[in-house]
Amino acid sequence: MLTPKTALAAMLCGALLATPALAEKADRDKPVNLEADSVTLDDIRKVSVYQGNVILSQGTLMLRADRVQVTQSDAGLDKVVATGRPVAFRQKLDGRDEFIEGFADRIEYDGKNSQLELIGQARLRRGSDELRGARISYNANTELYQVAGKTDASAPAGRVRAVIRPKPRTDQPASQP
Numbered sequence: 001m002l003t004p005k006t007a008l009a010a011m012l013c014g015a016l017l018a019t020p021a022l023a024e025k026a027d028r029d030k031p032v033n034l035e036a037d038s039v040t041l042d043d044i045r046k047v048s049v050y051q052g053n054v055i056l057s058q059g060t061l062m063l064r065a066d067r068v069q070v071t072q073s074d075a076g077l078d079k080v081v082a083t084g085r086p087v088a089f090r091q092k093l094d095g096r097d098e099f100i101e102g103f104a105d106r107i108e109y110d111g112k113n114s115q116l117e118l119i120g121q122a123r124l125r126r127g128s129d130e131l132r133g134a135r136i137s138y139n140a141n142t143e144l145y146q147v148a149g150k151t152d153a154s155a156p157a158g159r160v161r162a163v164i165r166p167k168p169r170t171d172q173p174a175s176q177p
Contacts, residue, residue, distance in 0.1 A: 027059030027091070032077060034068065046072040054082070060092035080109045086121065101125045114140035128165040134158050
């Protein structure tokens with residue numbers, strides 16, 4: 001049974017975080033571009049490690065990190081692990097003039113399972129709405145979000161924080177003279 005607090009948290013996650021599912025669909029068909037101070041390529045294992053002021057872009061997606069490790073499979077990009085203080089990404093929402101932004105100490109993306117993990121001081125922001133926690137997980141296949149206030153059982157208790165700003169009301173009657 002949902003308590004009022006649980007219902008509010010569920011509504012917030014649905015409203016704020018369902019938007020990455022609406023990320024610019026055309027981005028998926030664009031090439032992935034990487035820039036860095038240095039790169040190490042392992043052709044046998046199909047692993048590339050980019051270090052120093054790394055910028056990864058794909059269409060409207062922009063990711064900045066200190067270090068990015070990319071693993072490829074025969075099908076293409078398989079896994080991306082980015083670290084930094086913080087790692088930051090920004091991507092346009094599909095059909096809107098609006099962006100979603102994320103920040104964390106580490107961001108992992110598993111292309112096989114469409115799983116995105118923001119780990120360590122994780123934040124997601126859309127407009128003026130924001131969600132914070134130690135870890136934010138999102139699965140694009142199931143459209144399921146999970147937000148944890150602490151990263152593991154041995155960590156001190158943490159809290160999930162959400163900020164929901166009021167939206168301008170459009171149903172207000174015109175003011176009378």
